[in-house]
Amino acid sequence: MLELKGIGASAGIAIAKAYRLEEPELTVSKTTVADQDAEIRRFEEAIQKSKSELEKIKDHAFKELGKDKAEIFAAHLLVLSDPELLNPVKDKISSDASNAEFAMKETADMFVSMFESMDNEYMKERAADIRDVTKRVIAHLIGVELPNPSLISEEVVIIAEDLTPSDTAQLNRQYVLGFTTDIGGRTSHSAIMARSMEIPAVVGTKEATAKIQNGTMVIVDGLSGDVIIDPSAETIAAYEEKKQQHEAQKAEWAKLVNEPTVSKDGQHVELAANIGTPKDVKGVIENGGEAVGLYRTEFLYMGRDQLPTEDEQFEAYKAVLTNMEGKPVVVRTLDIGGDKELPYLHLPKEMNPFLGFRAIRLCLEEQDIFRTQLRALLRASVYGNLRIMFPMIATLDEFRQAKAVLLEEKAALQSKGTVVSENIEIGIMVEIPSTAVMADVFAKEVDFFSIGTNDLVQYTMAADRMNERVSYLYQPYNPAILRLITLVIEAAHKEGKWVGMCGEMAGDPIAIPILLGLGLDEFSMSATSILPARTQILNLSKEEAASHKEQILGMQTTQEVIDFVKKTFDVK
Numbered sequence: 001m002l003e004l005k006g007i008g009a010s011a012g013i014a015i016a017k018a019y020r021l022e023e024p025e026l027t028v029s030k031t032t033v034a035d036q037d038a039e040i041r042r043f044e045e046a047i048q049k050s051k052s053e054l055e056k057i058k059d060h061a062f063k064e065l066g067k068d069k070a071e072i073f074a075a076h077l078l079v080l081s082d083p084e085l086l087n088p089v090k091d092k093i094s095s096d097a098s099n100a101e102f103a104m105k106e107t108a109d110m111f112v113s114m115f116e117s118m119d120n121e122y123m124k125e126r127a128a129d130i131r132d133v134t135k136r137v138i139a140h141l142i143g144v145e146l147p148n149p150s151l152i153s154e155e156v157v158i159i160a161e162d163l164t165p166s167d168t169a170q171l172n173r174q175y176v177l178g179f180t181t182d183i184g185g186r187t188s189h190s191a192i193m194a195r196s197m198e199i200p201a202v203v204g205t206k207e208a209t210a211k212i213q214n215g216t217m218v219i220v221d222g223l224s225g226d227v228i229i230d231p232s233a234e235t236i237a238a239y240e241e242k243k244q245q246h247e248a249q250k251a252e253w254a255k256l257v258n259e260p261t262v263s264k265d266g267q268h269v270e271l272a273a274n275i276g277t278p279k280d281v282k283g284v285i286e287n288g289g290e291a292v293g294l295y296r297t298e299f300l301y302m303g304r305d306q307l308p309t310e311d312e313q314f315e316a317y318k319a320v321l322t323n324m325e326g327k328p329v330v331v332r333t334l335d336i337g338g339d340k341e342l343p344y345l346h347l348p349k350e351m352n353p354f355l356g357f358r359a360i361r362l363c364l365e366e367q368d369i370f371r372t373q374l375r376a377l378l379r380a381s382v383y384g385n386l387r388i389m390f391p392m393i394a395t396l397d398e399f400r401q402a403k404a405v406l407l408e409e410k411a412a413l414q415s416k417g418t419v420v421s422e423n424i425e426i427g428i429m430v431e432i433p434s435t436a437v438m439a440d441v442f443a444k445e446v447d448f449f450s451i452g453t454n455d456l457v458q459y460t461m462a463a464d465r466m467n468e469r470v471s472y473l474y475q476p477y478n479p480a481i482l483r484l485i486t487l488v489i490e491a492a493h494k495e496g497k498w499v500g501m502c503g504e505m506a507g508d509p510i511a512i513p514i515l516l517g518l519g520l521d522e523f524s525m526s527a528t529s530i531l532p533a534r535t536q537i538l539n540l541s542k543e544e545a546a547s548h549k550e551q552i553l554g555m556q557t558t559q560e561v562i563d564f565v566k567k568t569f570d571v572k
């Protein structure tokens with residue numbers, strides 16, 4: 001039995017066999033074959049096996065994830081039937097007496113570099129398809145198994161170096177009971193996805209892949225951040241018990257689903273949820289969310305091979321607004337970049353993607369993408385209470401430009417007779433320190449702020465939110481962060497505007513008493529954090545929390561803040 005310590009990223013306990021999700025080694029080298037005909041047959045068999053595997057994946061994707069995702073695999077199947085790719089491979093085997101894997105790789109590399117150098121989106125996508133299927137064929141030829149999380153059909157815990165947000169979105173909740181990764185932090189997007197999918201997860205263990213073999217029994221404790229490898233029968237029994245306690249606790253919280261969030265001294269605050277897809281609304285309702293405080297629309301653009309159309313987006317936004325039945329829904333415009341990539345945009349690799357061409361910066365430059373999204377939002381606005389929010393605003397000028405584009409699209413729609421709501425609030429994320437510092441200036445022009453502490457902390461502390469080696473610097477309760485938050489809340493209230501927070505800090509039991517005392521109006525968090533947060537706020541007095549404001553803001557270190565909150569507000 002061995003124990004690893006990581007970061008509890010999604011509450012709950014999973015006990016199951018390990019399933020290692022890794023990119024296998026697929027290097028090939030050239031050898032000379034004596035029987036070229038036999039080698040060609042071996043190649044054809046590998047193609048057949050790859051095809052039947054892809055057929056299965058395609059059917060599964062169609063059932064579980066819909067037509068769009070299934071089409072990716074249909075395109076892969078077409079590549080595997082294309083004589084323009086297959087014949088040169090066979091020719092190479094015959095003429096050079098080359099081994100099949102080497103011939104396949106050489107031929108595929110030639111097509112990939114040819115297609116990639118063309119200034120044509122379609123051809124670039126075909127290059128990506130060829131790269132993908134080549135991996136599969138070579139894996140068959142050299143006898144290596146490619147992992148495929150969507151084909152898992154028994155209960156497992158996934159072990160990976162890292163999971164991309166779209167890997168996470170494709171996990172089958174029925175069989176994937178939990179996951180653990182070497183890298184990542186609580187605010188990496190795979191962790192955020194895990195919380196919205198309610199899959200227990202521990203990230204940033206540094207050595208899960210080095211220490212855990214396929215098939216080993218593993219316990220993932222997303223509450224404490226512990227991962228137990230090859231546990232004894234007693235340990236399993238103890239964790240089964242802890243799991244049941246957690247379930248019982250959840251049942252207690254569930255009694256507050258329809259209660260308002262009112263502090264002990266009668267002050268109401270709004271508890272909202274962060275969502276990534278329209279399907280997440282069900283979890284918001286089940287967990288008693290009073291609003292959607294952040295709809296991360298970028299997930300609509302991910303895990304596919306082209307941009308979503310205006311109509312597809314309209315349907316998604318309409319579904320969220322309709323299902324929230326008039327409760328507020330803050331939709332954030334496309335925030336791509338950082339750890340959220342869109343391969344089909346073919347953006348050049350950057351040295352510092354979190355500081356690069358992303359979010360509103362990209363939208364103001366690639367206005368077709370931005371305007372399509374805004375039109376879809378404006379058309380959907382009549383189905384509920386829509387609020388539009390721009391991400392990563394660093395300057396007032398960016399906000400003004402984004403708002404001007406929105407108003408232009410609104411006027412254009414109205415001139416064509418489309419009805420658009422007149423009550424759409426327009427706000428911004430505060431996740432860049434310059435914007436927090438200038439909040440008094442912004443407050444005169446925006447309708448609301450939502451503080452994105454996931455990024456605000458990383459930019460203020462200069463500590464990458466994904467990098468577990470600097471996670472000691474990732475300090476949401478650092479007085480520097482608390483002072484920035486205070487600047488924003490005070491500036492907004494002076495102008496009669498409201499302030500929310502949609503970074504993970506909003507659902508954190510240590511942060512909640514501080515934020516309540518600072519006057520935060522709306523707390524937006526993973527849906528599963530809402531009921532514990534409500535329970536906590538029902539037992540806090542806002543006035544008393546506010547009475548500690550100056551003292552907390554005057555503290556010198558993060559630890560001082562933590563110790564004070566734990567003692568004063570009885571937080572575990």
Ligand SMILES: C=C(OP(=O)(O)O)C(=O)O
Nearest residue numbers: 431452453454455502503
């Ligand atoms: C909510 C935020 O946005 P994201 O986590 O999507 O970057 C944030 O930065 O706090």
Ligand SMILES: [Mg+2]
Nearest residue numbers: 431452454455
């Ligand atoms: Mg952010």
